[in-house]
Amino acid sequence: MTITITPAASQRMRQFLAQTPAAVGVRFGVRRTGCSGFGYVVDLAERVDAGDSVVEIDGVPVVVDAGSLPLVDGTVIDFQRQGLNAGFVFHNPNATGQCGCGESFTVG
Template sequence: MPDDNQVASFDPTESQWQGLQLTDKAATQIAKLMAKDSSLLGIRLAIKPSGCAGFAYVLSMATEIDSDDLVFTHQGANLYVPLKAMPYLDGTEVDFVSQGLNQMFQYNNPKVQSACGCGESFNV
């Protein structure tokens, strides 16, 4: 019988990933950002512990490739994801949406079990 106090572990290099997908709108927005800054290789999507639900998405500009990055490309736009984030992000569709005056990247993550009320954080 397993000990309930043990934490499960995994080796991310031994998994087969579905990957992440960029919608056409997300790829277009990333390509626009890349065109404005010649040092920009794409964007990086990671996660960090945060909020009441557990994790938050972290989006940053990718100006260099990290040794553990996986790259997902669509229409010339690059999305970099650290290997350690894949167990939480695998299968996610990244979209770019407009809501009123706001424009933002939106993450359709099939692994999300719950999210906080404000939408700041999620749990898998």
């Protein structure tokens, strides 16, 4: 599994983890949603389930479920601020298209 986290995303994830000591890491994956098929999910992981893959990136444990892994392998996760908005941004080499608002993506 190859997932890259930029320094800005790593810092933001470590802030979330520091506020929730019971979390075992950050869960990253996808769910079916939106007009293009899949949407990203980033949340605190309360546990590691059977079939999950865990990789530590820059001190951040990242938990990915088996179903999401082929869809997010190779993704670069960034955290960006634009005016009053801030959020994670994903650069996924597996995505072949995305909706106009960028909230969901398709794979080929």
